[in-house]
Amino acid sequence: EEKGKKSPKPGEGIAKRAVVEAILAKHDAATAWRRFNALLATASINDAIEYHGLFKTIQAEKLASDPDFRPLNISCVFSPPAQLAENAEAKKDIEQLSEDLPQEQEDNKVDPEKKKKALETILADYNTHYGSNHKLSEFDLYYQDVQKRIKDQQWPNADFPHAQKIDITIVVDMLLTGFDSKYLNTLYVDKNLKHHGLIQAFSRTNRVLNSTKPYGNILDFRQQQDAVDAAIALFSGESAGPQARE
Numbered sequence: 001e002e003k004g005k006k007s008p009k010p011g012e013g014i015a016k017r018a019v020v021e022a023i024l025a026k027h028d029a030a031t032a033w034r035r036f037n038a039l040l041a042t043a044s045i046n047d048a049i050e051y052h053g054l055f056k057t058i059q060a061e062k063l064a065s066d067p068d069f070r071p072l073n074i075s076c077v078f079s080p081p082a083q084l085a086e087n088a089e090a091k092k093d094i095e096q097l098s099e100d101l102p103q104e105q106e107d108n109k110v111d112p113e114k115k116k117k118a119l120e121t122i123l124a125d126y127n128t129h130y131g132s133n134h135k136l137s138e139f140d141l142y143y144q145d146v147q148k149r150i151k152d153q154q155w156p157n158a159d160f161p162h163a164q165k166i167d168i169t170i171v172v173d174m175l176l177t178g179f180d181s182k183y184l185n186t187l188y189v190d191k192n193l194k195h196h197g198l199i200q201a202f203s204r205t206n207r208v209l210n211s212t213k214p215y216g217n218i219l220d221f222r223q224q225q226d227a228v229d230a231a232i233a234l235f236s237g238e239s240a241g242p243q244a245r246e
Contacts, residue, residue, distance in 0.1 A: 037166055043103075079101055153181070
């Protein structure tokens with residue numbers, strides 16, 4: 001910790017660059033040397049965009065100073081702004097996709113053009129890396145491809161080269177509920193979560209595979225232990241009736 005700098009209070013974010021550096025330092029050990037993959041849950045679409053850019057910049061810096069550095073493969077998913085859809089059918093598809101994504105809906109109301117351009121850049125990077133040809137007008141195909149790569153993480157690399165895998169998927173609301181993969185074992189958290197949303201998000205890492213994945217990892221950059229305890233108490237029934245915790 002730097003001298004004279006206060007550590008953030010619970011719920012407060014730390015500098016995004018520091019988060020990326022911490023993730024790069026911890027990721028290999030957390031994922032059994034990339035046998036598994038991770039999600040990075042961010043607080044807004046703008047944060048997701050910023051993180052995507054930072055991973056690109058910081059990993060390029062590390063590669064320039066150390067030719068043996070092995071960059072992580074980073075993807076990013078968030079719903080496109082429905083109001084900028086090319087036609088009524090595409091608009092309906094996006095609205096359907098984002099109906100359970102409240103943060104993304106709100107974010108896309110502000111400067112949607114900027115969000116659209118950023119997503120086009122993210123897709124272009126993805127296409128370059130994976131040799132795919134995804135377009136914003138068919139976002140769902142891109143989203144399905146990301147999910148497939150998360151689920152197809154299989155080891156060893158001889159069967160599915162590391163270049164074709166995703167190490168970390170940056171998300172806002174997507175994939176934090178109702179998505180399961182045996183190969184997703186780590187959740188990095190830079191957003192405030194509570195109650196049901198917290199339990200849902202933390203549960204993403206709990207699909208046990210075998211002895212190499214006995215449990216999932218949560219790295220919470222928002223110091224939310226009290227919120228975690230409260231959510232667990234709420235959903236395990238400890239907060240009700242005569243057995244309530246002291």
